[in-house]
Amino acid sequence: MRTTATPNEHDTTTERVLFLAFELSEKTWKLGFTTGPGQKPRERAVAARHQARLLQEIAQAKRRFGLPDTAPVVSCYEAGREGFWLHRFLQTQGITNQVVDSSAIEVNRRKRRAKSDGLDVRKLVSMLMRYEQGEREVWRVVHVPSGEAEDQRHLHRDLETLKQERASTTTRIKGLLSSQGIRLRSLSKFPEQLDALRLWDGSEIPSGLRRRLLRVWAHHQFLSAQIAALEAERRALLQSSQEAPIDKVRQLMQLKGIGINGAWLLVMEFFAWRALKNRREVGGLAGLTPTPYQSGASAREQGITKSGNRHVRWMTTELAWSWLRYQPESALSCWFRERFGSGGKRLRRIGIVAVARKLLIALWRFLNTGVLPEGAELKAA
Numbered sequence: 001m002r003t004t005a006t007p008n009e010h011d012t013t014t015e016r017v018l019f020l021a022f023e024l025s026e027k028t029w030k031l032g033f034t035t036g037p038g039q040k041p042r043e044r045a046v047a048a049r050h051q052a053r054l055l056q057e058i059a060q061a062k063r064r065f066g067l068p069d070t071a072p073v074v075s076c077y078e079a080g081r082e083g084f085w086l087h088r089f090l091q092t093q094g095i096t097n098q099v100v101d102s103s104a105i106e107v108n109r110r111k112r113r114a115k116s117d118g119l120d121v122r123k124l125v126s127m128l129m130r131y132e133q134g135e136r137e138v139w140r141v142v143h144v145p146s147g148e149a150e151d152q153r154h155l156h157r158d159l160e161t162l163k164q165e166r167a168s169t170t171t172r173i174k175g176l177l178s179s180q181g182i183r184l185r186s187l188s189k190f191p192e193q194l195d196a197l198r199l200w201d202g203s204e205i206p207s208g209l210r211r212r213l214l215r216v217w218a219h220h221q222f223l224s225a226q227i228a229a230l231e232a233e234r235r236a237l238l239q240s241s242q243e244a245p246i247d248k249v250r251q252l253m254q255l256k257g258i259g260i261n262g263a264w265l266l267v268m269e270f271f272a273w274r275a276l277k278n279r280r281e282v283g284g285l286a287g288l289t290p291t292p293y294q295s296g297a298s299a300r301e302q303g304i305t306k307s308g309n310r311h312v313r314w315m316t317t318e319l320a321w322s323w324l325r326y327q328p329e330s331a332l333s334c335w336f337r338e339r340f341g342s343g344g345k346r347l348r349r350i351g352i353v354a355v356a357r358k359l360l361i362a363l364w365r366f367l368n369t370g371v372l373p374e375g376a377e378l379k380a381a
Contacts, residue, residue, distance in 0.1 A: 016067055019132070020058065020095075021124035022077035022086075023117045024048070032121035033061040034129070041125050043118060051089060058095075076128045078102040079142045087144050098131070100124075103307065104140035149273035152245060156265050157311070159230045162223050169220040173213060180209070190217055234264065245272035248367055254378050255366070257326030262319045266360075270312050271367055279361045286312045288357040304353060312360070320356040330375035332358055 016035055023030035026048060033042040042061055046053045062071055075090055076098040090097040105127070107113065127138045145153075170187060177184050181200040184193065194213065197205055205213075237246060238260065245267050252263035276282050283289045287308030293300050306313065324333050332355060340351030362373035372378070 016071060018062055018065065018067055018071055018073045019125055019128050020073055020075040021121050021128055022075065023121040024077055024080060024082050030117040030121045031057055032125040034125050035065045037129055041122055043121060055093065074128065074132055076100055076124060084144050084150065099142040099144055101140040101142050106138055145273050152268045152272065155230060155234060156268055159227065162227050166220060166223040166227065169216050169223065173216050176209065176213060234260065248272060251367060252363060256377050256379055257322040258319060262315050265311060265315045266363065269309055271364065276364060282361050282364050283357050285309060286316060286360055288313060288353065316356040316360045317352060320352050320359050323359055327376050330373060332373065
């Protein structure tokens with residue numbers, strides 16, 4: 001008896017998804033659409049930041065692929081100068097979006113790789129499908145902060161930028177004087193000192209150089225005034241604000257060796273909005289985790305990953321040196337002296353990175369549980 005074979009019927013219970021990848025640039029955005037693997041992506045170009053045109057292209061792509069208007073859309077783009085506003089806009093339109101860390105995208109390891117916006121958008125859309133199918137190692141997704149958490153980071157980042165600019169003006173003044181054989185140790189009374197300065201032959205500073213020095217000094221004073229205003233604003237918030245992040249700043253400042261600069265940066269960049277689950281996440285998000293290299297009989301350490309928040313990594317390293325000075329009897333300081341205290345400068349620099357990672361984890365636990373780091377002391381009331 002012959003039986004009639006029944007044709008395979010496609011499962012219509014699963015709703016088809018439109019995958020969308022962005023390749024962002026200053027003037028033009030490249031879009032790549034597809035609905036599944038093995039299908040050539042539909043590529044379109046739109047003017048950058050043209051929201052209405054973007055929504056039109058998404059609607060046209062649904063019609064092109066035979067999808068209903070209610071079909072879900074999943075998108076991705078690389079983190080960059082556009083920040084997170086596009087992510088928030090896509091979410092308001094009901095689109096599931098992923099912001100991808102560009103340095104974590106897997107690439108071809110050949111020496112020469114072709115690169116263009118078209119190639120990049122096709123690669124992104126293919127990796128987006130792999131990611132949505134459960135292959136989570138193709139890239140790392142950026143954790144997008146809330147609008148409030150992102151806004152809170154501007155004060156200390158602006159303060160950091162202004163201090164760097166002021167330091168550059170100081171270096172510029174000293175460099176200009178050094179080119180004439182003059183060494184100046186301090187700029188506290190610079191305009192008055194300028195009249196008394198003499199060149200190598202005893203003559204006065206030339207008028208052109210003098211005017212330039214005074215212009216740089218005026219910029220230095222302008223930056224100092226802005227820094228003072230921001231620091232006053234920060235002190236006022238610390239005294240009057242009842243917000244949860246400010247409470248965490250006050251809690252960290254109770255520890256010896258941690259001042260307002262370190263406490264504020266760690267909280268606003270890290271502890272105020274990140275739901276950290278364990279110590280590995282703390283170290284990994286700061287880029288302080290080791291990167292071993294092992295192949296056969298060869299095994300070596302390549303140093304820390306440096307793939308996390310650079311502001312937190314820099315500040316934690318500075319706080320580690322401060323911790324050794326102001327918390328000398330803590331378990332962490334004792335561990336550093338036993339392990340690295342007898343070594344040279346290079347060994348101590350290696351050891352301070354280990355202290356920074358341990359300290360960051362201890363501070364995270366202190367904020368979450370209230371338990372002091374072992375052997376640590378609080379400031380006097």
